[in-house]
Amino acid sequence: MENIGTIRLETKRLNLALLTPEDAQQMFDHWASDAKVTKYLSWKPYQTVKDVRNNLSEYQKNYIDVDYFFWGIEEKGSQQLIGTISASVADKTAKVAEIGYCIGQNWWCKGYTSEALEEVIAYLFEKNDFKRIEAIHDADNTPSGKVMEKAGMHYEGTLRQRLVNNRGLVDAVYYAILKKDYINQKAKQQFHQ
Secondary structure (H helix, E strand, C coil), rough: CCCCCCCCCCCCCCCEEEECHHHHHHHHHHHHCCCHCCCCCCCCCCCHHHHHHHHHHHHHHHHHHCCCCCEEEEEEECCCCEEEEEEEEEEECCCEEEEEEEEEEHHHCCCCHHHHHHHHHHHHHHHHCEEEEEEEEEEHHHHHHHHHHCCCCCEEEEEEEEEEEEEEEEEEEEEEEEEEHHHHHHHHHHCCC
């Protein structure tokens, strides 16, 4: 099986859509300019909508790449763009993807991020050629670990002073899910329905 890249995905409450430069204003307003959102990330808050638009123009060019996975998270009810979720190929030979995400403060603690993450995990395993999906968070960002757990990922360990983000050098907490575990979880869910 080959990877097929970013395609539109849908959950009960969300659309996961390909981003365009026209999304710059919402992205800037809802999360990309917010220092609280980017606190645990490696990129600084954007200063202007123009900078967001320029980056989105560059990102848009990557959508032709079958190994490029980058979505805007849109709340269906309001049709508002509320965050992003992406996956990168961490190891092509071992078929490992690494996922990252961020979401605007107004949508924290509503289950949106784990809902998006569950859908992306399913897509990467079922429609693409990945055997392992992993994610990392700053040890002080425990809500991110809860998102990973809720989406079926398992804690694998903490590496001290392994990650550099906007807070500096921090401890990195690793979570992962294997395709075989995902298949087993899905079979158990279907059995109990």
